[in-house]
Amino acid sequence: MSVDVRRDGRVALITINRPEALNALSSAILDELLEELTAMKRDAEIGAVVLTGAGEKAFIAGADIHEMSTKTALEAREYAELGQEVAHTLETMRKATIAAVNGYALGGGCELALACDIRLASDRAVFGQPEINLGIMPGWGGTQRLARTTSLGFAKEMILTGRNVPAAEAYERGLVQAVLSPEELVGKALEMAALIAAKSPVAVAYCKDSTNRALHGDIGANLVHEADLFSILFTTEDAKEGLGAFTEKRKPQFVGR
Ligand code: COA
16 A cells, blocks of 8 residues: 555544655555545544655655656546546645645645645755656646745746755745654644644634635635635534633534534
8 A cells, every 4th residue: 555544533644655756646546545535535533634755755756757658648637637636635625634745745746735725844845846857747736726825926937947946945935834843744744733623623614615715716706705604604513612612711622513
């Protein structure tokens, strides 16, 4: 198995485990990752997911270049769609997704990190969209999410030059939320995941859904949607519990309804 899953309470840790190829994502690994994420998406016992890579060198060094080198255009299309489905699942599942970027996050690795809600990096992390150096281009959402996460100019610079961006610069550009030592990275990511997983799952899902719209569509419609979700939350037991617990000066116990 190339995708390891560890559960601790309401947090799942997914580790891409192919360190001998710097955790490059073959279609077989992508299939396995999608299967795990789809199961987690439906599992009410999971509140947050952390994604990382095995070994000390890489988070994910991208799509599998050896596999891609023999693909036809039709097969390349299927590969792009599969990677995009994985990215879409990370971005839209009703629970938090956190990338713990422990090393190279290149090509598809950078793209999957971008699809996560939050990115934490080790000081050894390196980001890049080097597809241009292979005569191809990003195909798992990089041309869209990188610009939305950083800026159009910086995204174009990364994508057109294919240059590597170290963790400190990624932080300056807003590509990651924090830079940590390699020793503390996964622990901090799991801690943040546990913090979010302890909150009302309905509220987490709605916060994510509404915030995901911030860079898309019309702000007027998005604000109406926000108010709709805000009001729906007042029908939940969790909102009664959270608001009541504050008044009663106690810790809330959320049930996900
Ligand atoms: N696909 C398939 N295999 C990959 C890979 C990828 N994206 N990235 C690394 N590997 C494999 C290498 O082929 C090598 O395997 P081998 O030992 O059987 O030859 C192994 O991982 C180690 O990589 P290597 O290049 O020897 O390590 P390095 O430390 O010298 O260089 C990188 C590290 C990340 C700079 C280099 O591996 C690289 O440029 N990888 C490709 C990154 C990329 O272009 N990703 C986007 C793909 S669209």
